[in-house]
Amino acid sequence: MPRTLIQSRKLQLRAESLLPGGVDSPVRAFRAVGGEPPFVARAEGAYLWDVDGNRYLDMFGSWGPMILGHAFPPAVEAIRAAAGRSASFGASHAGEGDLAELVKQCFPSMERLRFTSSGTEACMSAVRLARGFTGRKFVVKFEGCYHGHSDAMLVKAGSGVATLGIPGSAGIPEETAMHTLALPFNDLGAVQAAFDAYPEQIACIIVEPVVGNAGTILPETGYLHGLRQLATKNGALLILDEVMTGFRLSLGGAQQVFGIKPDLTTMGKIIGGGLPCGAFGGRADVMEFLAPLGPVYQAGTLSGNPLAMAAGIATLEHLIAHQGEVYSGLERTSAAMADGVASLAQEAGIAITTTRVGSMFTWFFTDQPVKDFTTAATSDTAAFGRFHHAMMEAGVWLPPSQFEAMFISTAHGAAEVALLLEAARQAFVA
Numbered sequence: 001m002p003r004t005l006i007q008s009r010k011l012q013l014r015a016e017s018l019l020p021g022g023v024d025s026p027v028r029a030f031r032a033v034g035g036e037p038p039f040v041a042r043a044e045g046a047y048l049w050d051v052d053g054n055r056y057l058d059m060f061g062s063w064g065p066m067i068l069g070h071a072f073p074p075a076v077e078a079i080r081a082a083a084g085r086s087a088s089f090g091a092s093h094a095g096e097g098d099l100a101e102l103v104k105q106c107f108p109s110m111e112r113l114r115f116t117s118s119g120t121e122a123c124m125s126a127v128r129l130a131r132g133f134t135g136r137k138f139v140v141k142f143e144g145c146y147h148g149h150s151d152a153m154l155v156k157a158g159s160g161v162a163t164l165g166i167p168g169s170a171g172i173p174e175e176t177a178m179h180t181l182a183l184p185f186n187d188l189g190a191v192q193a194a195f196d197a198y199p200e201q202i203a204c205i206i207v208e209p210v211v212g213n214a215g216t217i218l219p220e221t222g223y224l225h226g227l228r229q230l231a232t233k234n235g236a237l238l239i240l241d242e243v244m245t246g247f248r249l250s251l252g253g254a255q256q257v258f259g260i261k262p263d264l265t266t267m268g269k270i271i272g273g274g275l276p277c278g279a280f281g282g283r284a285d286v287m288e289f290l291a292p293l294g295p296v297y298q299a300g301t302l303s304g305n306p307l308a309m310a311a312g313i314a315t316l317e318h319l320i321a322h323q324g325e326v327y328s329g330l331e332r333t334s335a336a337m338a339d340g341v342a343s344l345a346q347e348a349g350i351a352i353t354t355t356r357v358g359s360m361f362t363w364f365f366t367d368q369p370v371k372d373f374t375t376a377a378t379s380d381t382a383a384f385g386r387f388h389h390a391m392m393e394a395g396v397w398l399p400p401s402q403f404e405a406m407f408i409s410t411a412h413g414a415a416e417v418a419l420l421l422e423a424a425r426q427a428f429v430a
């Protein structure tokens with residue numbers, strides 16, 4: 001029986017009369033894949049339920065944060081208790097230090113950190129700090145990497161932008177964008193050339209150590225170490241944007257997996273356990289350039305919000321206490337899902353390139369190896385759109401763009417692998 005979306009359709013019509021495109025974040029619209037976005041009524045564990053009562057296996061986990069599954073009881077309890085003590089104080093409280101200690105325990109490179117309310121703010125602030133600390137203007141980023149939607153970072157910025165076919169964004173003065181050098185990922189020669197072209201003018205390199213925002217793209221062997229060396233040699237800071245990879249690829253993120261020590265790290269998503277939260281941090285001498293100690297201004301009315309701290313603490317405490325089973329379980333389930341669908345595609349004669357690190361993976365509808373944004377863009381997005389639609393009909397909600405990563409949770413297990421593979425089998429024969 002096909003799904004009915006009667007209630008969702010009604011809510012969508014109302015939303016479109018109030019919110020541009022009916023959404024508060026463009027990637028939630030189904031423009032890239034076609035079809036109608038269901039409105040979510042609730043979620044628990046690995047599943048979402050829409051307002052018409054349809055159930056979906058959730059393959060995007062709120063775009064990363066829900067690593068322990070939806071409505072994880074200790075997080076729900078911690079948020080409830082914190083809300084009873086007031087949602088916000090606008091003054092210091094113990095929760096900030098409690099979460100900061102847990103973060104630092106997992107990420108020793110973060111000698112000092114500051115909380116924000118989003119990953120966007122974390123990246124924007126880290127770049128400002130790098131410019132303030134070095135006294136330099138230029139920033140190196142990579143095509144397909146997304147570091148939030150601040151003006152300087154919205155240049156060749158991956159999925160949301162790529163999906164809409166906008167090169168960057170209207171409303172950003174050339175004078176702002178001209179100081180952002182967007183280079184191909186996995187190409188150290190391009191970075192060396194940038195340092196040669198702008199000697200002593202590049203403040204920082206900011207990079208997603210594993211790209212998630214153009215679909216999953218892995219760094220080639222030696223690439224991240226190469227970036228580390230080039231930054232050090234040229235007096236620039238290395239910022240690892242671990243908003244997606246932090247606490248997901250391992251407890252210590254990509255920097256632990258690849259053995260890289262950045263000057264600054266940015267975080268978001270998992271750190272807030274589903275509440276709005278980000279953080280940036282790193283070398284103490286750099287971080288102490290921030291106001292009130294130093295000349296770089298950065299602030300936030302709701303930064304370090306008690307509810308966000310409580311949800312983050314509950315999440316990180318569980319990850320730390322159960323790290324062995326959490327990460328081995330995620331690895332096992334992800335491998336079964338990513339490889340299982342890849343072999344079903346192969347049997348059906350459909351060309352797919354699968355990229356995966358831990359519980360982040362993408363099925364690119366291309367026969368080419370994917371190593372940067374250009375090769376990712378060879379994907380047949382229409383074929384992905386049909387696949388997405390068939391999976392939705394079969395009760396599996398994939399991220400609604402070819403250029404996004406799948407994110408699974410500890411609530412995904414053998415039953416969810418079976419459900420996914422059966423849905424994909426049907427999708428590939430249809």
Ligand SMILES: *Cc1c(COP(=O)(O)O)cnc(C)c1O
Nearest residue numbers: 118119120146147148243244268
């Ligand atoms: C999601 C994301 C951001 C932006 O975080 P928001 O909380 O959406 O502002 C920045 N960098 C990366 C790598 C991300 O995945």
